Amino acid sequence: MSAVLEVTNIKKNFGGISAVGGVSFDVREGEILGLIGPNGCGKSTLFNCILGQLTPSGGEVRLDGKVVTGLRPAELNKLGVSRTFQLLQVFPKLSVRENLILAGQEHQGSMASRLVGRSDAGLTDAANQMIGFFKLDHLADEPAGGLSYGQQKLLDAAMAFMGGPRLVLLDEPAGGVNPSMLADLKDRLVAINREKNATFVVIEHNMEFVMSLCSRVMVMAEGKVLAMGRPDEVRKDPAVIEAYLGH
Amino acid sequence: MSGFAKPLKIAFGLIIIAALIVVPMNFNRYGLFILSQWAVMAIAAMGLNLTLGYAGQVSLAQGAFVGIGAYAAAIMTTHGWPLPAAIVVAIGLSFAVGWVLGYPALRVQHHYLAFVTLAFSTLAFLVFRNESWLTGGIYGISNIPRPHIFGIATSKPLPFYYVCLGSLAIVSLAVWWLIRSPWGRAFMALRENPLRAQSLGVDTRRYTLMAFAIGSALGGVAGALYAPLTQYIDPVPFNLSLSLDLLMMVIVGGAGFFLGPFLGAMIAVLLPEWLRFTEGYYLMLYAIAVMGLLIWSPTGILGILDRYLAERRTKAASALRAVAKSRLEPVQ
Numbered sequence: 172m173s174a175v176l177e178v179t180n181i182k183k184n185f186g187g188i189s190a191v192g193g194v195s196f197d198v199r200e201g202e203i204l205g206l207i208g209p210n211g212c213g214k215s216t217l218f219n220c221i222l223g224q225l226t227p228s229g230g231e232v233r234l235d236g237k238v239v240t241g242l243r244p245a246e247l248n249k250l251g252v253s254r255t256f257q258l259l260q261v262f263p264k265l266s267v268r269e270n271l272i273l274a275g276q277e278h279q280g281s282m283a284s285r286l287v288g289r290s291d292a293g294l295t296d297a298a299n300q301m302i303g304f305f306k307l308d309h310l311a312d313e314p315a316g317g318l319s320y321g322q323q324k325l326l327d328a329a330m331a332f333m334g335g336p337r338l339v340l341l342d343e344p345a346g347g348v349n350p351s352m353l354a355d356l357k358d359r360l361v362a363i364n365r366e367k368n369a370t371f372v373v374i375e376h377n378m379e380f381v382m383s384l385c386s387r388v389m390v391m392a393e394g395k396v397l398a399m400g401r402p403d404e405v406r407k408d409p410a411v412i413e414a415y416l417g418h
Numbered sequence: 419m420s421g422f423a424k425p426l427k428i429a430f431g432l433i434i435i436a437a438l439i440v441v442p443m444n445f446n447r448y449g450l451f452i453l454s455q456w457a458v459m460a461i462a463a464m465g466l467n468l469t470l471g472y473a474g475q476v477s478l479a480q481g482a483f484v485g486i487g488a489y490a491a492a493i494m495t496t497h498g499w500p501l502p503a504a505i506v507v508a509i510g511l512s513f514a515v516g517w518v519l520g521y522p523a524l525r526v527q528h529h530y531l532a533f534v535t536l537a538f539s540t541l542a543f544l545v546f547r548n549e550s551w552l553t554g555g556i557y558g559i560s561n562i563p564r565p566h567i568f569g570i571a572t573s574k575p576l577p578f579y580y581v582c583l584g585s586l587a588i589v590s591l592a593v594w595w596l597i598r599s600p601w602g603r604a605f606m607a608l609r610e611n612p613l614r615a616q617s618l619g620v621d622t623r624r625y626t627l628m629a630f631a632i633g634s635a636l637g638g639v640a641g642a643l644y645a646p647l648t649q650y651i652d653p654v655p656f657n658l659s660l661s662l663d664l665l666m667m668v669i670v671g672g673a674g675f676f677l678g679p680f681l682g683a684m685i686a687v688l689l690p691e692w693l694r695f696t697e698g699y700y701l702m703l704y705a706i707a708v709m710g711l712l713i714w715s716p717t718g719i720l721g722i723l724d725r726y727l728a729e730r731r732t733k734a735a736s737a738l739r740a741v742a743k744s745r746l747e748p749v750q
Contacts (some may be wrong), residue, residue, distance in 0.1 A: 224616075248617060262615075330618065
């Protein structure tokens with residue numbers, strides 16, 4: 172299996188503080204990689220450096236072997252890299268369906284064709300399918316801001332998949348989602364992973380969720396990679412237990 | 419505004435349009451001037467509504483673009499060019515300047531952006547006033563001709579009112595098309611959550627510049643009609659207070675609502691006239707009315723209607739749910 176994403180020695184300093192201090196790893200095609208570690212260990216900063224939201228202080232990001240360091244988020248998204256956010260990031264006044272159409276429209280045609288073409292960019296069916304897939308049918312026409320926290324989390328995840336991404340970085344998708352909805356979410360992620368052969372990197376604190384979903388887990392502490400391996404290996408690693416999992 | 423049935427909305431719209439065509443036929447000169455001014459200001463406010471209401475970019479420079487359009491039209495038509503050509507130039511010029519003014523918006527937002535655009539507004543005013551070789555300075559430009567449209571002279575107030583109304587109709591259709599296109603959705607995404615928009619492939623830079631450029635271009639269109647409407651322009655009408663007036667029209671009408679600018683321009687242009695019977699007090703009453711409205715409904719006139727419709731929809735939905743629930747109750 173070839174690497175979709177290769178991260179080499181990424182560093183990010185804020186003033187004199189090193190948030191990410193030289194992280195290297197790769198993500199293989201079709202895998203689900205978990206990323207865990209204590210709060211403030213640099214997981215989200217690493218995501219933001221990979222996704223172009225922050226400019227890394229050093230290091231390189233490659234997508235399918237091509238250097239993409241420093242590309243803007245919108246450009247990366249067009250190359251098939253999508254994400255979800257730790258905090259709720261939806262378009263509150265747009266309806267659920269409009270949120271999803273927006274999430275896909277920039278992948279359809281050119282800027283000019285989107286001005287003169289169909290109002291839904293031909294995405295109503297795809298959006299309805301995604302709504303059904305994430306069990307949001309009864310909420311399709313509601314403004315996204317009126318949904319519960321967990322439902323907005325689901326919508327956020329659904330939006331990340333509208334453009335048909337190859338690689339999705341999910342930042343704490345399970346945070347604040349109730350257990351039954353969480354089971355649904357996991358179910359959906361596994362299905363998309365299998366059917367569409369989409370590759371995931373998942374930051375999550377919910378150990379059960381990570382351990383059952385991911386094929387490999389990377390553990391970060393203080394801006395560095397502490398361990399990387401199969402979930403059962405990582406769980407037994409004394410260094411990981413010391414830094415994060417606790418005795 | 420999705421709470422009303424579609425045929426009802428269409429019928430209502432047709433009645434308003436018919437009234438706008440038929441009723442002014444008996445108006446005197448002054449009445450027609452005010453109504454034409456309403457149409458012109460509605461066009462400018464629609465542009466600002468696009469920039470501010472839909473795309474969420476604060477601008478205190480819309481009045482300057484009306485000025486740019488007005489001077490372009492005044493200079494060209496007094497040199498023998500036809501008005502349609504002047505409108506095309508006004509659109510091109512304000513689009514280009516608006517595009518450039520969009521660049522600060524890529525770095526600063528909200529109050530800071532307001533200040534940048536305010537400075538631009540002042541700069542434009544100084545150009546209108548000081549570059550007298552081009553603009554006639556404080557003496558302005560007079561004897562601006564009104565056009566012949568399809569061979570019909572529009573120098574009388576009524577035909578020129580129809581020119582303004584027709585232009586308003588064309589601009590309205592274009593704006594309606596724009597906001598229901600994927601571009602409109604991308605503009606709203608800029609307003610609602612630019613961070614999320616970026617991560618979904620929305621080129622926020624280009625859409626921000628477009629929002630400024632298109633909004634400004636509509637200001638230019640309004641200006642190009644304003645010049646032949648008044649037939650005389652000087653720098654004063656295009657100072658900062660016009661930008662503030664236009665901002666008020668958008669906010670009072672309801673920012674981000676398609677019909678907001680029509681209502682806002684009505685309040686700003688017509689309400690002071692209706693209050694004239696109070697003589698010396700009319701501006702004070704006008705100011706109090708606007709303050710009262712915004713305290714009552716910060717989202718403007720259409721915000722009130724929108725809340726009412728949303729409430730009604732919620733009630734209807736919960737009634738439906740209640741019915742559905744009672745059906746699910748086991749039969750005893």
